[in-house]
Structure formats: C-alpha cells, structure tokens
Amino acid sequence: MKAIRLTGLTESHFPLSALAAFGLLRVCGDIETLETAKLGWEPDPEWTAVLYLPEGQDADRLVNALATYAANRLAAPEFNFAEELKRLRTDEFRGFAEQALQQTLAGTTGARITADFAAAYATERPPAGGRRTASGAGAALQPTLFHMVAGQQRFPGAIRQLLEGLGHATGRKVKPANERRRAIREALFGPWTYRDKQSSFGLDPSAERLHALRAIQPTREGTPPGVKAAIWLAIEALPLFPCYVAGGRFRVAGFDRDGTALYWPVWRDPIALDTLRSLIALGVHGGRQAAKRLRDSGAVEVFRSAREATTGHGYFTLRPATLWTERDEEAAMDVQAV
Structure with missing residues (x-):
C-alpha cells in the first residue's frame, strides 16, 4: 500500500x-477505489496521521x-431529515431511524451510513424512575x-x-469543484490558514472566541474562521x-x-476501519479504566x-487535547473524592 503522510x-x-482523520478513514470505506485504506500515526516530530x-x-x-x-453528500438523508435534533419528538426521530434500518436490511445504497448516523445522533432515554411504554411514551430524546x-x-x-460552503470560496470567484479540492487539500496537508467563514461546531478549541476579553459584541463579528474541510471530515466520524x-x-x-x-487513541501500525471502531x-465506559484498556489494546498513546x-x-466546546496518564487521572479522582 502507498503511505500518504x-x-x-x-x-x-x-x-x-484526530476526528478528521477518523472521518477520513470512514469516508474512504464508502468510496470503492479507497475502501481498503488504512490509518496509522507517526510521531515525528509530533503525532501525524498517515493514510495507507x-x-x-x-x-x-x-x-x-x-x-x-x-458534493454528493448534500443530498444525504442524514443531513436533510431535520433542522434541529433538540426540537424533534421521539416518535419523529424513531421514524427516521427505523426507516434507515429497514432500507439497510433491504440493501438500499447508502442506507447503512444513514442508519449509523441515526445511532450517532441521539437515543431515547427512559424517564428517571419510570418505564417506557411499548409505544415509547414517556421517553426523552437525548442528542x-x-x-x-x-x-x-x-x-x-x-x-x-x-x-454547501465547501464549494464556496470566501471573497473569490472559484468553481465549486476547485474550491472543494482546495479546502480538502488544506485540511489534509496544511497549513491550516483559518480563512474559511465556518463554525467549528465546538470541535476546534483554536477557533473559540473569548468574548469577555474582546471589544466587539459576538453578534457583530459574524461567523468565526475555521478549516471547513477538516470540520466536515470530523462530522463524518x-x-x-x-x-x-x-x-x-x-x-x-x-x-x-x-x-x-x-x-481517543493514536497508534503506529496501519489499521482498518473496523479495528478503529473497536478501539x-x-x-465506552470512560475514565481511567477505559484509557488503560485502550493503551493495553495496542494504542501507543x-x-x-x-x-x-x-x-x-x-454552547459547548472540546478543550485543547492533553496526553492521558494514569497519574493525571488518579489525581483527578482524588480531587473528586475530596
């Protein structure tokens, strides 16, 4: 296989x-010419994704x-079935998920991806101290x-x-296909210039605006800059x-x-999508034990x-990443105990 750094x-x-790299591997699995791609990481001088x-x-x-x-993802059902998850009734979301499942079982092209997104978007949570009826009454949709x-x-x-924005250049007249290629190349190979007017959806701590320390009101600043293709690939994860x-x-x-x-883990040797899913x-149980299981499974860090x-x-955001260590986690658990 050919290694692309x-x-x-x-x-x-x-x-x-990291999320963009995971999304990239998932997308490759959905493209016939790339479906056998694998992902690894190299630590020189910092951890860098390598696609095989x-x-x-x-x-x-x-x-x-x-x-x-x-370009073809614009028509995907998982991005068009609703505008806002938090405004959906449980029966509405259940109908979307059940339809995706039935189409998957029927072998409809692309239905498995829609079903996987449905499982990732939300789930029904029974009311505290209560039981959900056969019709689902009393359950709440948890995004x-x-x-x-x-x-x-x-x-x-x-x-x-x-x-839609992947094909639109800010302040320039460029063909949509060319702009998509430019944006994807920037995300994969850098440098990240942050010239795209695109919210990071809380996935990029570098794009967070500390409004309490700024002289301009948030409503007057417009959309913050981002790296749109990296955000797209992260969503695909x-x-x-x-x-x-x-x-x-x-x-x-x-x-x-x-x-x-x-x-999340990083590792050296290339792995396939199913292996990443297992890692x-x-x-899923979080905390020190989960991180230790990841490392014991072969994850380097x-x-x-x-x-x-x-x-x-x-609004929420993911903060800058830190390297997990058992000592750090034990210290955090001691503080919580106090």
Whole structure:
C-alpha cells in the first residue's frame, strides 16, 4: 500500500484533526477505489496521521475522490431529515431511524451510513424512575454530546450548510469543484490558514472566541474562521461514536461516564476501519479504566479533551487535547473524592 503522510492532521490540531482523520478513514470505506485504506500515526516530530492507500492511488486521486464524495453528500438523508435534533419528538426521530434500518436490511445504497448516523445522533432515554411504554411514551430524546451548538446554529441543519460552503470560496470567484479540492487539500496537508467563514461546531478549541476579553459584541463579528474541510471530515466520524443507554444512563462512545471528556487513541501500525471502531468502543465506559484498556489494546498513546460549556447559553466546546496518564487521572479522582 502507498503511505500518504497527512501533514495537516497533526497533534497540534487535536482534537479536530484526530476526528478528521477518523472521518477520513470512514469516508474512504464508502468510496470503492479507497475502501481498503488504512490509518496509522507517526510521531515525528509530533503525532501525524498517515493514510495507507491501495496501489495506484496517490494524494491527487485521494483529494479528487473526496471532493466528488463531498458534493454528493448534500443530498444525504442524514443531513436533510431535520433542522434541529433538540426540537424533534421521539416518535419523529424513531421514524427516521427505523426507516434507515429497514432500507439497510433491504440493501438500499447508502442506507447503512444513514442508519449509523441515526445511532450517532441521539437515543431515547427512559424517564428517571419510570418505564417506557411499548409505544415509547414517556421517553426523552437525548442528542449526542457532539451536539455543542445553540442559538442560530442548528444541528444537523448547520452540517448541510457546511457541505454547501465547501464549494464556496470566501471573497473569490472559484468553481465549486476547485474550491472543494482546495479546502480538502488544506485540511489534509496544511497549513491550516483559518480563512474559511465556518463554525467549528465546538470541535476546534483554536477557533473559540473569548468574548469577555474582546471589544466587539459576538453578534457583530459574524461567523468565526475555521478549516471547513477538516470540520466536515470530523462530522463524518460521528458514526464511530454511537449513543446508547447503559444502566439507565445516557452514554456516547469515546466519552467518559459523565460526558465531561472525550478519549481517543493514536497508534503506529496501519489499521482498518473496523479495528478503529473497536478501539473507540473500548472507551465506552470512560475514565481511567477505559484509557488503560485502550493503551493495553495496542494504542501507543491516549489523548483526552474536556467538553465544557463556553457561554452558558447552550454552547459547548472540546478543550485543547492533553496526553492521558494514569497519574493525571488518579489525581483527578482524588480531587473528586475530596
């Protein structure tokens, strides 16, 4: 296989770049010419993603294939079934998920991806101390912890806007296909210039605006800058982080029990998508034990990013990544005990 060093997806851009690398591998699995791709990491001088492509593929073919795929994603059911998850009734979301499941079982093209997104978007949570009826009455729809936007931003409506924006250059007249290729090449190979007017959906701590320290009101600043193709690829990683209920508690794969931090591994040897899915699933119970399981499974390092509120108005963000160590986690547990 041909190794492509992705110099834009580096440790300095964690957690967004890690999620983008995971999303890249998932998307490759959905493209016939790239479906056998594998992902690894090299630590020189910092952890950097390396994509292993089938023979006959190269960086240009990769970028072109991704640009074509991105253009077709605008019509995907998972980005068009609703404008805002938090405004959906449980029966409405259940209908969407059940339809995706039935189409998957029938072998409908693309239905499996839609079903995987449904599992990642939300789950039904029974009421505290109560039981859900056969019809689902009394259950509440709990969106994913990756839903970190509020106000005028909608989820997944804003994802559709992101896909539209991939083909629109800011302040320049460029063909949509060329702009998609430019944006994808920047995300994969850098440098990240942050010239795209695109919200990061809380996935990029570098894009956070500390409004209390600024002289301009947030409403007058417009859309913050971002790296739109990296954000798109990170969104494509959502199916690797399904929502579920365990012991009556809402959980999201990769996050700790309380939903306060996201954990993910890096490794050297190339692995396939199913292996990555299994690695992320090892961390579903969160905290020190989950991180230790990840490392024992062959992950060279485990990183952690806290999920915290930013404004008190429903917005959250993933904070800059830190390298997980057992000593750090034990210290945090001691503080909580006190």
